[in-house]
Amino acid sequence: MSARARALAVCTALVLALLVTAALAPLPYSVAYPGMTANVLGTDKGKPVITVTGAPARRTSGQLRMTSIVATGPDASVHLPDIIQGWLRTDEAVMPKEAVYPVGNNTEEIAEHNAAQMRESQDTATDAALGHLGKSPKDVKVTLSLADVGGPSAGLMFALGIVDKLNGDGTGHDLTGGRTIAGTGTITASGTVGAVGGVALKTQAAHRDGATVFLVPRKECADAHAELPPGMRLIPVSTLDGAVTALKALRTGGAVPSC
Template identity: 30%
Template structure:
């Protein structure tokens, strides 16, 4: 904002000083300089400008925290940005009703988006928000783009696991392949192993899942070599990989992943949402799409939880924010991972009922019971 031009101000001459003789003898009163500020006025003025400076710094300086806030919910049975969230081809599909909402958490802060002291003060008085150390979500040395890429990769993996669980539940055959997702830079045999390699055997024994690989490698002592049978670019390869100690057992320094072969094509469009926590709700939605009759009976049911190919539901972060988001989005029911129950108790919004789940079968049974209004015996986080 600018101020309008003003006329020049004419400053009057200062008053004449007191007679020196009077000042020296104290015979006459001293004349105060009207242009000189008192010590109290100077202190007040300095304090005022310090307050302005501190206020400006409090807005400009970012602090090493992030704020977790309730995010929006999305119906996995509906559309997102005008496109059906789940589409299936290669198998019969059936109409659905109601909602199976996945829930989200909004994160304020992180690289390039620092929070200020005012943001923290506001979050501290809001029961639905939590303040956590920035490094829990954005480790040092990791850029915001890298975090987004990792989150997107987790979302893709969770979708594949969810599809695998749902297809198995409807009797479809799902083939799993154990692959090397990433090779640690300091792995003893990093030059011999590649991301994307499929592991088909350990010491000549066929393996079909990650547990088989870990058990086979873990049977060695650190420093020994293990024969890994791989498929690389469609060709069989055997690698003698050296092991090292990690968490009290032998490993080869790789991160394992799973690649699935599905008999039908299932696509999930989750927009720009990342992370693995929507897996359980995706699996229920795919199952509902592939089975006759609406699974929800028209009810709006929200929930969260990771899921693996064995149908086990895992804990997630931000459960308190997701409960609030589900309530604000109109859901009356919420499926919560059993391992999150300690965080659920005492934080359930009025009007929202929480059901405890630990597996896909338990989640499906709960939804069916809600649809049939058989809810008295559903497990909760308090019993």
């Protein structure tokens, strides 16, 4: 074998070794998938998601579904083939691990953090909804119960559910108009809706569970369009007031904002 052939063989072996190492080495990414959805106007594990005391609660029709994603855990090993598959599939997304798990180094810490965020989200959703309706937390108490879900991204849907339970659209009709409406978004006590991430996967979860309308934080319209299921209508929202107005217009055939 000539010196040139030997050098080529060595280089080829090195390249192959690097490729094998890259394929087998764990990488700092998570693979996410469409997660569960839940109707905040309904029940969860036999208990109402929204319970109101101090004011009469309406009987509602239709559904307001919060949405979620699931991702490989913080301790899971994600390799190059997993990432390539995630890039090629429309029902998967490859995300930096720190974007999925910004706090905590293990499952227990992350679960505790997500549970705390969910509790805070429920409190701010209640404040936003009661503020929208001009009601005082001293007079109306709202209890929210949704098991096995963490994070702040259900805030908007919780707030809309409370508004629908207490007031509907203000004219005796439901905010949903009898539809199955899904959505996502954080919310502040003053009613500002914030971005959450993973909306392309959440629209797929919503479509899977029967929704035809999806409320999306306005800043994430482009992301929501990326893998939008057929027949799914996007409505961008920036505030709780705006979301309520849009749903009223949707029911009555008025002008509804679009992405």
